[in-house]
Amino acid sequence: MKAVIFDIDDTLFDSATLAKMARINAVKAMVESGLPLKSIARGYKLLMRIVEKYGSNYNQHFDKVLEELGCEWNPKIIAAGVVAYHDTKQAYLKPEPEVIPTLITLRDRGYKLGIVSNGKAVKQWEKLIRLGLHHFFHAVVISEEVGSEKPDVEIFRITLKKLEVKPQEAIYVGDHLETDILGANKVGMISVRIVREKRKKQSYKDKITPRFSIKRISDLLKFL
């Protein structure tokens, strides 16, 4: 093995909890500022429906919440949601336990480190910077930049080429079967799935099987 390549969201930090807490706190702040809702849970459900309908990179989710509730556009309520969302996001944008010491040890042992991530390039880089991880990687490849996204093999091939390693010399670590594990398997890398307690319920459809399964990032050090 010569290289270890990582997914970002829900692999290096707990993206699912971040998104959930940021949205709940946004709804709470909007209600405090006058959004006519008696239940935070109902507001959260409504927001989730809007996020699913318009996508997570759409930037008018809170305007749509007002619209769906038949309210007039209200900049105070929207701003309250935006501030609470961003403050919560920043509070939760921390690496999972053991991520930093594991990356340091992998570098000490001479491995090349990489990132393969789907998403907007500036947004994903912002995450790496806020996580304090931006200096660790020899190559960072984001789908927007290369016009190919996981599980396509192309985005993995581009990264392997940048790191100057062959697929069979590289490990790919991610949480999603349908993107991370499927893609890594297709290109011929060693796929490692990280399954933390709370994400046990992810569907095992399509019989996509990772080569290894780990519970925490530091488990990588056991076989590297």
Place this chain on the structure above:
Amino acid sequence: MKAVIFDIDDTLFDSATLAKMARINAVKAMVESGLPLKSIARGYKLLMRIVEKYGSNYNQHFDKVLEELGCEWNPKIIAAGVVAYHDTKQAYLKPEPEVIPTLITLRDRGYKLGIVSNGKAVKQWEKLIRLGLHHFFHAVVISEEVGSEKPDVEIFRITLKKLEVKPQEAIYVGDHLETDILGANKVGMISVRIVREKRKKQSYKDKITPRFSIKRISDLLKFL
């Protein structure tokens, strides 16, 4: 007197220092991430030229910095600038000394409090929320929402109507002669200009004269 109405930027917080420091820190972070510039000062000048050319609400200033330097689009450098800019902004988004105790005392004395501000409504509300001032005001009027901006009299009249006071019963506090003082004078309010040390050099063109000039917000309490 029945009401005291305030401008936001450079009246309730030090917007000029915030913008300057946020931009300097953004340039520093971009240089650290690979922007090919030897001098931070040169980068700051370039950024200021771009801000002036495209306006401060344009959201691709850092992309333009790369473009002007003949560099390829680089999401790492842009994200480094964005993160440093926002972190600095948050650090400096604090009320000027004495603003909060002065607002509390004015309310204790029975004055209605208001805001008249030029700008994007959500953005200006975000500032009030981050400053912790959003609960103090009986009326907040932002130009984008009402389709009129200082020095037009209309935006002042809308606010006076919301507060149910006549122009001669209200004080307007701001820093800019050409928008704040001119507008307040035109509508017949008592204009008060706040001139802190560092802003002495603002041009006194057009002979716009405030009714009173103060050095700090708490000076208001001397004549109210």
